Amino acid sequence: xxxxxxxxxxxxxxxxxxxxxxxxxxxxxxxxxxxxxxxxxxxxxxxxxxxxxxxxxxxxxxxxxxxxxxxxxxxxxxxxxxxxxxxxxxxxxxxxxxxxxxxxxxxxxxxxxxxxxxxxxxxxxxxxxxxxxxxxxxxxxxxxxxxxxxxxxxxxxxxxxxxxxxxxxxxxxx
Amino acid sequence: xxxxxxxxxxxxxxxxxxxxxxxxxxxxxxxxxxxxxxxxxxxxxxxxxxxxxxxxxxxxxxxxxxxxxxxxxxxxxxxxxxxxxxxxxxxxxxxxxxxxxxxxxxxxxxxxxxxxxxxxxxxxxxxxxxxxxxxxxxxxxxxxxxxxxxxxxxxxxxxxxxxxxxxxxxxxxxxxxxxxxxxxxxxxxxxxxxxxxxxxxxxxxxxxxxxxxxxxxxx
Numbered sequence: 001x002x003x004x005x006x007x008x009x010x011x012x013x014x015x016x017x018x019x020x021x022x023x024x025x026x027x028x029x030x031x032x033x034x035x036x037x038x039x040x041x042x043x044x045x046x047x048x049x050x051x052x053x054x055x056x057x058x059x060x061x062x063x064x065x066x067x068x069x070x071x072x073x074x075x076x077x078x079x080x081x082x083x084x085x086x087x088x089x090x091x092x093x094x095x096x097x098x099x100x101x102x103x104x105x106x107x108x109x110x111x112x113x114x115x116x117x118x119x120x121x122x123x124x125x126x127x128x129x130x131x132x133x134x135x136x137x138x139x140x141x142x143x144x145x146x147x148x149x150x151x152x153x154x155x156x157x158x159x160x161x162x163x164x165x166x167x168x169x170x171x172x173x174x
Numbered sequence: 175x176x177x178x179x180x181x182x183x184x185x186x187x188x189x190x191x192x193x194x195x196x197x198x199x200x201x202x203x204x205x206x207x208x209x210x211x212x213x214x215x216x217x218x219x220x221x222x223x224x225x226x227x228x229x230x231x232x233x234x235x236x237x238x239x240x241x242x243x244x245x246x247x248x249x250x251x252x253x254x255x256x257x258x259x260x261x262x263x264x265x266x267x268x269x270x271x272x273x274x275x276x277x278x279x280x281x282x283x284x285x286x287x288x289x290x291x292x293x294x295x296x297x298x299x300x301x302x303x304x305x306x307x308x309x310x311x312x313x314x315x316x317x318x319x320x321x322x323x324x325x326x327x328x329x330x331x332x333x334x335x336x337x338x339x340x341x342x343x344x345x346x347x348x349x350x351x352x353x354x355x356x357x358x359x360x361x362x363x364x365x366x367x368x369x370x371x372x373x374x375x376x377x378x379x380x381x382x383x384x385x386x387x388x389x390x391x392x393x
Contacts, residue, residue: 028260030259030260030261030359030360031324031359033359033387034324034359034360037387038356042352042355042356043352043356083322083323083324083356083357085319085320085322085357086319089317089319089320089322090320091320091323096322096323096324097323097324098324099324099359129356130356131356
């Protein structure tokens, strides 16, 4: 039998931090509270901890790049994250979805829109239990925002360095 | 003072079981305690608690509260309406007629309401739901997830709070599993008992208050 292992502590989780990060992706406070609970409050402890750490890090990345423009990301299209209920319990004519959708623009960096490849990516990201599917969607929002910020910046060769200029050293002799 | 001092009709505990299924334990307790007090006085209320209390702990709590001076049942649906927020579907787990009546009277008419028709008591569900004139629909334990969604709320009634713990009907645990928790935006507990129970919560179960997204305390 595997050795007994207790669940890791998740005392470091501060849901208000993730709530703030997702504020512009899910503007309605009640909707956002539901999403944050699914990401941080439900499922195994290690998943909840991982979700928190990765979203915080991505949030920091976006902040340091100048902040997120979620509206711009939303305008380029989203796909719903379906709520998984047994097929016989689905409501006909009413899509049961979570209030956090999956932005498509970042995925278009990897596969053209409306292709089977991109559809498969969407399916992989939005499948599984909500603590996975919603965390995936939240991360794609932040990655998309970061990519947008990086895309706005001039290429490295065109940027003026703020570092002190030094004489280039000669290449090492062989 | 003991029950020997007071003559209570035989079979009151059986009668209580019959009523509790359709009205709820707290609602029925207040009904019985008021009736017994009116007809036979506070001594008889103590006798009722001694006789039926061990089987029906909510009745015991209400009767003991009555004897301690709690003579009014506080029914304020406003905090529950706040907890439900902008949900458009509400599934009620368990019955407490007095509280549900007050909630249904105040809730936005656009909100669809359902009740899970499941109880450890024998219940005529058609009769229970007829009281709401079609406003409350019937759902079953194995199909209520049909009502799940990002704008759906799940509500149950709680019986007292002791620090971080509260008491609910076992049906709440049957309904609110790990899958369902992530399918309803709000998981609301409405405490309908003014004071914590003194007895072991027979036929009921203890849960963490934190397991609800919103816990509406009693007075």
